[in-house]
Amino acid sequence: MKDLPAGCPVNSASSSLQPVASGDRIAVLDILRGAALLGILLMNMEAFSGPLDLAFTGIDVRWQGIDYWADAFVYVFVQGKFFTLFSLLFGAGFAVMVQRAETAGREFTPFYLRRSAGLMLIGLCHALLVWSGDILVLYALASLPLLACREAPRSWLPWMGVIVYLGGAAMMLLLGAMVSLATPQDAQQMLVDAQQSIARERMVYGHGNWIQACIQRLHEFGSSMGALLITGPAVLGMFLIGSGLAGSGALAAPERHPRLFAALRWVALPLGLLVTVLGVAWKPYLAPGAYDLGVTSAMALVMIGALPMCLGYLAWIVQWRARLGWLAPVGRMALTHYLGQSLLCTWVFYHHGLGYFDVMPRSVQLLFAVLLFAAQVALSHAWLRRFRFGPMEWLWRAMTYRQWPPMRREAGRG
Numbered sequence: 562m563k564d565l566p567a568g569c570p571v572n573s574a575s576s577s578l579q580p581v582a583s584g585d586r587i588a589v590l591d592i593l594r595g596a597a598l599l600g601i602l603l604m605n606m607e608a609f610s611g612p613l614d615l616a617f618t619g620i621d622v623r624w625q626g627i628d629y630w631a632d633a634f635v636y637v638f639v640q641g642k643f644f645t646l647f648s649l650l651f652g653a654g655f656a657v658m659v660q661r662a663e664t665a666g667r668e669f670t671p672f673y674l675r676r677s678a679g680l681m682l683i684g685l686c687h688a689l690l691v692w693s694g695d696i697l698v699l700y701a702l703a704s705l706p707l708l709a710c711r712e713a714p715r716s717w718l719p720w721m722g723v724i725v726y727l728g729g730a731a732m733m734l735l736l737g738a739m740v741s742l743a744t745p746q747d748a749q750q751m752l753v754d755a756q757q758s759i760a761r762e763r764m765v766y767g768h769g770n771w772i773q774a775c776i777q778r779l780h781e782f783g784s785s786m787g788a789l790l791i792t793g794p795a796v797l798g799m800f801l802i803g804s805g806l807a808g809s810g811a812l813a814a815p816e817r818h819p820r821l822f823a824a825l826r827w828v829a830l831p832l833g834l835l836v837t838v839l840g841v842a843w844k845p846y847l848a849p850g851a852y853d854l855g856v857t858s859a860m861a862l863v864m865i866g867a868l869p870m871c872l873g874y875l876a877w878i879v880q881w882r883a884r885l886g887w888l889a890p891v892g893r894m895a896l897t898h899y900l901g902q903s904l905l906c907t908w909v910f911y912h913h914g915l916g917y918f919d920v921m922p923r924s925v926q927l928l929f930a931v932l933l934f935a936a937q938v939a940l941s942h943a944w945l946r947r948f949r950f951g952p953m954e955w956l957w958r959a960m961t962y963r964q965w966p967p968m969r970r971e972a973g974r975g
Contacts, residue, residue: 586893587657587813588886589879594650594895595888596878599934600643602902603635606926608694609906611919612762613781614755616694619847621923628923635927637834637841641867644696646875647895648796651700652722652803653812655707660808670708672961677704679960683896683953692903693781696796699789703796710801718805726798726868730861732790737857748853755850766911767918774911795864799871815879822876830873837866890941891934894951898937905933946970 608616615621617640620633655673662669684697713721740748765777811818840862847856878885891898908914910921921929944951948968950958958966 588889589812589815589882590650590653590657590807591889591892592882592885593646593812593875593878594892595890595938596874596885596892597643597647597650598891598895598898598937599930600639601647601899602930602934603927604640604643605694605902606906606930607632607635607923609692609903610910610917610921610926612759612766613694614759614762614849617847618849619841620845622846624923631924631927633841633845636863637837638870641864642871642874645795645799645867645871647696648700648799649803649806649871649875651704652707652800652805653807654803655704655800656804656807659711669711673704673708675963676957676961677701677708679957680704682960683900683957687900687903688782689778690775691900692907693778693785694903697899699792699796702789703793703800706797707800707804710804715805715808718801718808722798722801722803722805723868724798725794725801727865729791729794729798730864732794733857733861733864734854736791737852737854740852740857741854751852752848752850755848759849763919767916768912771913774913799868802872812879815882822879825869825872825876826880829869830876833866833869833871833873835866837863837870840866887938887942890945891938893945894937894941894954896957897951897953898941900953901937902933 605616620629620636624632658673659669662672678701680697681701684695684699684701688695688698710718710721740751743751761777765773769777806812809818811821815822840859843862844856844859847860910916910918912918941951947970949955949970950966950968955966955968
């Protein structure tokens with residue numbers, strides 16, 4: 562395969578603020594999105610196939626043999642790393658859109674607010690009707706303070722992002738300190754409540770119908786809003802880091818920043834892995850409902866380690882971008898495939914579908930994820946030979962630009 566171009570610099574935007582055609586895209590961003598989508602699927606598969614509350618318990622003691630090691634692999638090398646990469650790329654897209662708007666001489670804020678509102682609507686439908694592990698609502702909410710940072714000096718953005726991201730880890734430690742001050746009776750009640758929540762998920766998703774599942778998702782959606790004090794800063798921090806990287810031209814022309822990417826590959830990634838391993842070694846298993854200071858300290862270490870690991874992964878993907886060009890089409894359809902993963906997996910695992918809830922071994926889950934992603938790659942290549950956008954990308958653009966973009970390739974440029 563011939564080398565793919567890194568893409569046009571972010572300041573070489575088209576003259577009008579219109580939906581971006583394939584020829585105007587930064588190719589490496591699509592490759593990175595494709596890689597991030599695989600990591601998110603590997604992470605989410607446990608939450609699709611069983612109770613959501615059991616998907617974030619570290620290395621689960623219920624697994625044995627190869628299933629235990631599969632769970633350990635995901636916890637150490639995947640969980641929290643590709644979610645942050647996906648968030649970083651959202652921020653990078655923001656920087657590209659800002660520069661396109663400035664070059665076109667168009668007002669950016671109304672356009673961006675429509676884009677965020679469209680994402681919020683899609684996310685709410687996903688969270689309430691399909692799967693409660695949605696990240697799109699969080700992205701839509703975090704996109705608003707990102708807009709407020711638009712005028713910040715570009716060189717400040719990555720450092721602002723790191724500080725905001727670490728604020729999420731600090732909130733996690735504060736939570737642990739507060740729980741550690743609770744009475745033994747209150748701490749025990751938290752454990753009981755967590756087990757009751759898991760049992761309710763098993764009953765509804767493993768034996769209930771779609772209406773009952775929607776009611777359960779509504780309950781879980783309300784509960785998830787309480788986690789925004791931790792997840793919100795993490796996502797916003799990655800938005801800011803991505804915006805800074807894209808605004809500097811590092812992603813559009815990585816060959817001009819060799820020292821940066823070398824440092825991310827050979828310093829950030831090993832350092833992040835070391836911090837992550839320390840957190841995992843301290844508390845390999847995180848019991849549901851146990852949020853004392855010892856547990857949240859281990860969780861904070863894993864969260865802190867995820868940031869440099871994410872940046873290291875990014876640098877290696879950029880380094881290998883010429884060989885990973887086959888990921889670009891799936892990256893261009895990332896929203897469609899993210900939602901498609903939820904639709905297919907809830908149909909396979911939930912009772913209102915095929916009903917394989919809470920029965921698939923951990924190692925088989927990973928194999929299933931890889932096969933599903935391979936099918937999505939093939940579908941992306943076939944789809945984009947005929948169409949300019951994925952179905953959900955097309956709908957999101959229609960919401961954003963208040964017009965129906967041409968879908969078929971022969972109907973418009975790109």
